Amino acid sequence: MTPSPARQSLARRTRRVRETAVGLxxxxxxALAAGASDPARPRPRARVRVPRALELLPFxxxxxxxxxxxxxxFALxxxxxxxxxxEAAEARSPLDREGLVFAALAFSLPLALRDRWPLAAWRSAALLIxxxxxxxRxxxxxxxxxxxxxxxxxxxVVYSVAVRCERHITVGVWIVSVLGAWMIHPDSMAVVTGMVTVAVLFGYNVRARRLAAGLLALEERRSERALAAQAALEERARIARELHDVVAHHMSxxxxxxxAVPLQASGDARRLEEGxxxxxxxxxAAMTEMRRVLGVLREEDGYADTAPQPGLGRLEELVGTxxxxxxxxxxxxxGDLMGLPTTVSLSAYRIAQxxxxxxxxxxxxxxxxxKIVRYGPELHVQVTNNAGHRSPEESGHMGHGLIGMRERVSVLGGKLWVGPTGxxxxxxxxxxxTEDA
Structure with missing residues (x-):
């Protein structure tokens, strides 16, 4: 049965009142019971060694x-x-020393707790004062x-709470402080409220700055990890290109x-041995180049081959093979092919290979x-072949090699065209x- 409009309106008002009461x-x-402060902020603390005579102590x-x-x-x-x-002597108060010691402890002892347990220190102060x-009085x-x-x-103590606790807890501490000042001594309520407000705002500002610095440091660490992962992916792609070029060429x-060697030898042992x-x-040669490429994967204390990368100076060897x-x-x-940047020379060599x-x-x-031609600030590499002993349908060039070519050219900001011709x-x-290539 659907409630009447009057009952629905009353239920809404009751819910709003309840939510307002809970919010207040x-x-x-x-602040008084359920809340907890943040853990101590990790920071390098100044520590000193105790004298040798006190080394047997637990700290x-x-x-x-x-x-x-x-x-x-202790000073307070x-x-x-x-x-x-x-003051007690001047007023000829009948209080004994134990009462004065208790009052002095109530006005100072919570301070000893503020670094490790700031909220507990404030609760103690709110009770002892x-x-x-x-x-x-x-x-x-x-x-x-x-x-x-x-x-x-x-x-x-209030400052420590504002630094180490969430905002709603700090608001609760401020409210209790103001109400406590009004109940204990109404005439000084304005001064106490101003002092507590300054301590709360200053502590909250410090907390906000620390949180912002923490978030910034976290984002920087994430950015560094992302950059490291990107660098690792780029290095893996580079190694994959190098391995493909080495394996594909030499294994082919x-x-x-x-x-071909057994066919060319035709039973001639000398020609077979030469082949x-x-x-x-x-x-x-393939094993040597593979060791050089894989050397970058060695651990710091392992062996890494530092042989120079191949370049256009080894074109005659490549053509002979x-x-x-x-x-x-x-x-x-x-054109003048001497003095080319290492990456340009290596990329041209790998494209030709x-x-x-x-x-x-x-x-x-x-x-x-x-054909390799140098036109001013550009190096043109052109490789053209006919169909050979296979039909045009079988001579399509597809695979990871072309992907590696495109990656090499794109890294240098160049252009690449591949496809059938005739x-x-x-x-x-x-x-x-470029000099920085």
């Missing part, structure tokens, strides 16, 4: 922050007790029932040689034109020549 009492309950080091709080507590206790004794004023000539030591202690040559020696030399695999290669070098490897696999026995295949790359 929540800071108070959190081998002394926390200077805690030591400072203890010394300040001593000065407060002296002040209370002088009213008890101490029961003793002190009987003889203090100023009419204010608490001493300057109590004011200093309470401001420091070795496979072709292993197939096998050439295969062995190619295998050793391709010719031994059955390709007819024509090499044309135009991958193109020749593709020709070996997809167009064995083909005629290849390898019955063959062509690769053209334009690499900018």
């Amino acid at each position: 009492t929540h800071p108070l309950t959190e 081998p080091t002394i926390d200077l922050v805690l030591l400072g709080d203890l010394l300040l507590t 206790f001593s000065t407060g007790l002296s002040y209370l004794e002088s 009213p008890l101490g004023t029961v003793v002190s 009987q003889f203090l000539s100023s009419g204010i029932p608490y001493t300057a030591a109590a004011a200093v202690m309470y401001m420091l 040559v070795i496979a072709i040689q292993a197939e 096998l020696k050439e295969i062995r030399a190619l295998s050793l 391709a010719r031994s695999a059955g390709l007819t290669v024509t090499l044309k070098l135009i 991958e193109s020749l490897s593709n020709a070996m696999r997809h167009a064995p026995g083909s005629t290849v034109l390898l 019955t063959g295949f062509a690769v053209t790359a334009i690499l900018p020549i």
